[in-house]
Amino acid sequence: xxxxxxxxxxxxxxxxxxxxxxxxxxxxxxxxxxxxxxxxxxxxxxxxxxxxxxxxxxxxxxxxxxxxxxxxxxxxxxxxxxxxxxxxxxxxxxxxxxxxxxxxxxxxxxxxxxxxxxxxxxxxxxxxxxxxxxxxxxxxxxxxxxxxxxxxxxxxxxxxxxxxxxxxxxxxxxxxxxxxxxxxxxxxxxxxxxxxxxxxxxxxxxxxxxxxxxxxxxxxxxxxxxxxxxxxxxxxxxxxxxxxxxxxxxxxxxxxxxxxxxxxxxxxxxxxxxxxxxxxxxxxxxxxxxxx
Amino acid sequence: xxxxxxxxxxxxxxxxxxxxxxxxxxxxxxxxxxxxxxxxxxxxxxxxxxxxxxxxxxxxxxxxxxxxxxxxxxxxxxxxxxxxxxxxxxxxxxxxxxxxxxxxxxxxxxxxxxxxxxxxxxxxxxxxxxxxxxxxxxxxxxxxxxxxxxxxxxxxxxxxxxxxxxxxxxxxxxxxxxxxxxxxxxxxxxxxxxxxxxxxxxxxxxxxxxxxxxxxxxxxxxxxxxxxxxxxxxxxxxxxxxxxx
Amino acid sequence: xxxxxxxxxxxxxxxxxxxxxxxxxxxxxxxxxxxxxxxxxxxxxxxxxxxxxxxxxxxxxxxxxxxxxxxxxxxxxxxxxxxxxxxxxxxxxxxxxxxxxxxxxxxxxxxxxxxxxxxxxxxxxxxxxxxxxxxxxxxxxxxxxxxxxxxxxxxxxxxxxxxxxxxxxxxxxxxxxxxxxxxxxxxxxxxxxxxxxxxxxxxxxxxxxxxxxxxxxxxxxxxxxxxxxxxxxxxxxxxxxxxxxxxxxxxxxxxxxxxxxxxxxxxxxxxxxxxxxxxxxxxxxxxxxxxxxxxxxxxxxxxxxxxxxxxxxxxxxxxxxxxxxxxx
Numbered sequence: 001x002x003x004x005x006x007x008x009x010x011x012x013x014x015x016x017x018x019x020x021x022x023x024x025x026x027x028x029x030x031x032x033x034x035x036x037x038x039x040x041x042x043x044x045x046x047x048x049x050x051x052x053x054x055x056x057x058x059x060x061x062x063x064x065x066x067x068x069x070x071x072x073x074x075x076x077x078x079x080x081x082x083x084x085x086x087x088x089x090x091x092x093x094x095x096x097x098x099x100x101x102x103x104x105x106x107x108x109x110x111x112x113x114x115x116x117x118x119x120x121x122x123x124x125x126x127x128x129x130x131x132x133x134x135x136x137x138x139x140x141x142x143x144x145x146x147x148x149x150x151x152x153x154x155x156x157x158x159x160x161x162x163x164x165x166x167x168x169x170x171x172x173x174x175x176x177x178x179x180x181x182x183x184x185x186x187x188x189x190x191x192x193x194x195x196x197x198x199x200x201x202x203x204x205x206x207x208x209x210x211x212x213x214x215x216x217x218x219x220x221x222x223x224x225x226x227x228x229x230x231x232x233x234x235x236x237x238x239x240x241x242x243x244x245x246x247x248x249x250x251x252x253x254x255x256x257x258x259x260x261x262x263x264x265x266x267x268x269x270x271x272x273x274x275x276x277x278x279x280x281x282x283x284x285x286x287x288x289x290x291x292x
Numbered sequence: 293x294x295x296x297x298x299x300x301x302x303x304x305x306x307x308x309x310x311x312x313x314x315x316x317x318x319x320x321x322x323x324x325x326x327x328x329x330x331x332x333x334x335x336x337x338x339x340x341x342x343x344x345x346x347x348x349x350x351x352x353x354x355x356x357x358x359x360x361x362x363x364x365x366x367x368x369x370x371x372x373x374x375x376x377x378x379x380x381x382x383x384x385x386x387x388x389x390x391x392x393x394x395x396x397x398x399x400x401x402x403x404x405x406x407x408x409x410x411x412x413x414x415x416x417x418x419x420x421x422x423x424x425x426x427x428x429x430x431x432x433x434x435x436x437x438x439x440x441x442x443x444x445x446x447x448x449x450x451x452x453x454x455x456x457x458x459x460x461x462x463x464x465x466x467x468x469x470x471x472x473x474x475x476x477x478x479x480x481x482x483x484x485x486x487x488x489x490x491x492x493x494x495x496x497x498x499x500x501x502x503x504x505x506x507x508x509x510x511x512x513x514x515x516x517x518x519x520x521x522x523x524x525x526x527x528x529x530x531x532x533x534x535x536x537x
Numbered sequence: 538x539x540x541x542x543x544x545x546x547x548x549x550x551x552x553x554x555x556x557x558x559x560x561x562x563x564x565x566x567x568x569x570x571x572x573x574x575x576x577x578x579x580x581x582x583x584x585x586x587x588x589x590x591x592x593x594x595x596x597x598x599x600x601x602x603x604x605x606x607x608x609x610x611x612x613x614x615x616x617x618x619x620x621x622x623x624x625x626x627x628x629x630x631x632x633x634x635x636x637x638x639x640x641x642x643x644x645x646x647x648x649x650x651x652x653x654x655x656x657x658x659x660x661x662x663x664x665x666x667x668x669x670x671x672x673x674x675x676x677x678x679x680x681x682x683x684x685x686x687x688x689x690x691x692x693x694x695x696x697x698x699x700x701x702x703x704x705x706x707x708x709x710x711x712x713x714x715x716x717x718x719x720x721x722x723x724x725x726x727x728x729x730x731x732x733x734x735x736x737x738x739x740x741x742x743x744x745x746x747x748x749x750x751x752x753x754x755x756x757x758x759x760x761x762x763x764x765x766x767x768x769x770x771x772x773x774x775x776x777x778x779x780x781x782x783x784x785x786x787x788x789x790x791x792x793x794x795x796x797x798x799x800x801x802x803x804x805x806x807x808x809x810x811x812x813x814x815x816x817x818x819x820x821x822x823x824x825x826x827x828x829x830x831x832x833x834x835x836x837x838x839x840x841x842x843x844x845x846x847x848x849x850x851x852x853x854x855x856x857x858x859x860x861x862x863x864x865x
Contacts, residue, residue, distance in 0.1 A: 037660065037663075039789075088836070088840070091840060092839065092840070095839075095843060097606060097659065097660060097663075098600075098606060098792075098796070099796075099839050099843050102792065102793065102796060102835060102838075102839050103835075103836065103839040103840070105789055105793075105835065106831075106832040106833070106834075106835035106836040106839065107832065107836075108832070109828040109829065109831050109832030109835065110828075110829055110832035110833060110836070112828055112829075112832075113826045113828050113829035113832070114829065116826070117826070117829075225784075225785075225786065229667065229671055229785065232664060232667060233664070233667075233668050236660075236661065236664040236665075236668075240660065240661075266679065267675075267676075267679050269675045269678065269679055270672060270675040270676055270679065273668055273669070273671050273672035273675055274672060276668040277653075277665070277668050277669050277672055280653075280657070280661070280664070280665050280668060281653050281665075284656060284657050284661060284665075285661070340744055342740065342743075342744070361743075361748075362740075362743040362744050363743050363744075363745075363746045363747055363748045363749070364746075365744075366743075366744055366745055366746035367746045371744070371745070372744055374741070378738060378740065378741045379738065379741070380733070380734045380737040380738050380741065381737050381738070382733065382737055382801075383730075383733065383734065383737065387730060390730070391730065391731060391734045391742070391745060391747075392745045394727045394730070394731065395731065395742075395745045395746040395747045396745075396746060399727045400727055400728065400731040400746075400747050400752070401727075401728055401731075401751075401752070401755065402726055402727045402728060403722075403723055403726050403728045404722055404723075404726060405726055405727065406722075406725055406726065407725060407726055407727045407729065407730040408725065410727055447741070447745070450745070451745050451746055
């Protein structure tokens with residue numbers, strides 16, 4: 001085991017952590033503001049990947065297809081999220097956790113089968129645009145260029161979220177809603193509109209994650225369940241509703257998984273669960289302060 | 293019966309209890325008074341183990357109970373009622389008190405024995421003395437506010453404590469209902485010799501029932517003694533006047 | 538209260554008890570006679586319902602009565618099943634040992650997982666059950682030497698007398714009835730009453746001297762044990778096992794059964810299990826999109842019938858007779 005292997009695995013893990021972060025950030029925002037455990041988040045991610053695939057295929061799998069897919073797929077998922085929030089979720093804000101969970105779980109089942117009906121069950125794949133194809137050398141390790149792209153997109157999204165949440169009026173309202181819903185109502189702000197906004201934004205992030213992962217993996221039904229559990233664990237160990245905790249735990253998960261694959265390939269699948277289990281046991285309320 | 297010495301507690305840098313000292317002699321009614329935010333509820337939660345103290349000592353019957361788990365403290369003979377109604381909302385009135393009696397007798401982990409007939413006599417006796425017997429099979433959430441508040445105390449009595457803590461027992465009650473609680477406290481103290489520690493806003497009630505009074509101001513015990521001494525204490529007057537002005 | 542009305546109340550209560558008992562006996566008699574009346578496929582379907590009903594009822598001890606957001610109960614079901622499967626295929630131990638060890642191993646794993654989980658509350662409790670449950674799933678999925686991994690274990694040998702459909706039917710029926718009676722007694726015991734109290738108001742329970750964490754852990758372990766029993770039944774019915782039995786969406790399915798029947802009613806999960814098993818069979822005849830139907834059904838349930846079918850029926854009956862106490 002040399003330094004180059006370790007470095008490249010760290011690099012892969014970090015870029016994977018970025019995907020985790022983009023998806024989980026949406027989930028944690030929804031958690032924090034709406035106080036809903038959104039099981040459908042994985043389904044939105046899957047929709048992002050499938051829609052990106054369709055756009056890219058429609059445009060002949062060329063470079064334009066990828067960039068357009070990256071732009072449109074998240075927006076489409078955002079629109080779907082908005083419909084879900086206005087059409088269903090807003091009726092169950094007063095119910096307990098279990099009911100909210102089960103409602104979003106019903107969407108997992110529905111979306112899962114709808115995707116099967118629309119796209120079929122065979123595996124799909126999508127091309128990486130020429131400019132991001134190939135690899136580059138770093139300290140003697142050959143690293144895929146696309147992962148470097150992810151490592152740029154991740155921090156950009158994080159910065160964007162930071163800017164939105166702490167510098168804009170709307171973002172401040174979102175944070176206020178997360179910590180003290182009554183106060184926001186007293187100030188005369190319609191908190192249900194904030195909910196719609198945050199859910200749509202969470203959906204956009206899930207769709208973005210799906211569109212970003214699409215060129216690097218086989219797009220198939222079932223990708224919703226896998227990412228969902230990871231995102232749940234990441235969000236909980238980061239501290240529910242805390243975007244920065246999510247960033248930290250995403251990186252821990254991504255890197256932990258990558259090194260797991262390197263050192264114990266046969267049982268790497270259990271690494272995320274062990275990380276999550278251990279972190280939850282030693283720090284039950286999450287790494288950073290929870291939003292509520 | 294209960295001694296609290298140099299108790300301290302801070303939340304996120306805010307010093308809620310800075311120096312609380314308290315003595316509850318056996319068989320007496322002691323009231324803790326103080327302006328809003330003086331730390332009375334925090335003090336109660338520290339005594340009953342719902343909060344962990346940063347430093348200081350709480351002794352009960354010459355035993356150290358500082359920072360024990362709430363359920364252990366209860367088994368030592370210290371039971372409390374809550375300021376906000378804190379009952380078992382889906383259970384009947386009878387079952388609400390029965391839970392306390394069952395727990396007191398350590399029967400709460402018995403698996404194969406119907407609960408329905410268990411310790412009912414003892415439970416009914418508590419309901420009887422609180423005038424709740426006619427509601428025994430009703431769901432407790434169907435009771436009036438005043439009756440729920442009485443049930444709140446009855447549950448605490450169900451665990452047959454040596455020392456009873458009452459957190460604002462008359463908060464939100466009408467004058468009639470308040471009188472009912474006052475009589476109840478007197479009865480428990482005089483007829484059953486129960487030691488009682490209470491917090492209360494109603495000063496008439498405090499001076500009516502309490503044999504000793506402790507004054508808490510900004511988390512600090514500023515006076516403790518007989519009611520008439522407290523009434524004439526300069527620092528107490530300034531604490532209260534300070535708040536009013 | 539006058540003696541007259543109280544004695545008539547007692548009579549009424551006795552009458553209701555006898556009526557309930559009578560209905561139960563009649564139901565059991567019908568269930569005993571059924572295998573000779575219907576085709577083996579339906580007998581098999583009923584055995585599946587019995588197994589699932591026990592699984593769902595065991596979850597409800599923790600979920601409905603304990604009020605704990607237990608999101609991964611299928612783990613203990615899977616452990617029970619895998620324990621039997623592994624013993625019967627990898628060792629020469631007798632079947633009886635496998636049957637006894639199945640629920641015990643499930644209870645042991647429940648003790649370990651529960652020990653960590655009961656220190657957390659609400660959503661965090663749920664998430665930790667999910668994380669640790671998925672950890673168990675991942676181990677089962679990957680430990681090829683022991684569990685045969687993704688492929689699962691098939692053609693599990695069972696004693697001769699348990700090979701016919703009818704004998705499986707009667708065994709699962711008997712085990713279900715015995716288990717339901719035990720679970721019912723537990724719920725009506727001081728332990729059960731206290732469990733409901735810790736659900737309604739954990740803080741108050743604590744200050745009455747109840748060790749809430751220990752109480753919850755006990756309930757968790759009991760539920761795990763009976764899920765393990767259901768897992769043993771699953772082996773009898775299917776004679777095979779695969780890791781999907783303890784994947785998290787299986788747990789979600791059990792949650793839906795409990796919700797469908799009603800979380801606050803003892804027989805609710807049994808009804809929910811029966812409905813879901815039958816529905817999946819019927820829908821499966823017409824379309825491959827059973828999950829879509831299930832999703833729509835769940836959506837309707839959450840939006841319009843959150844108290845479940847039995848919960849709704851009981852409530853509307855109680856509303857007609859205001860003197861009776863609502864279970865809600």
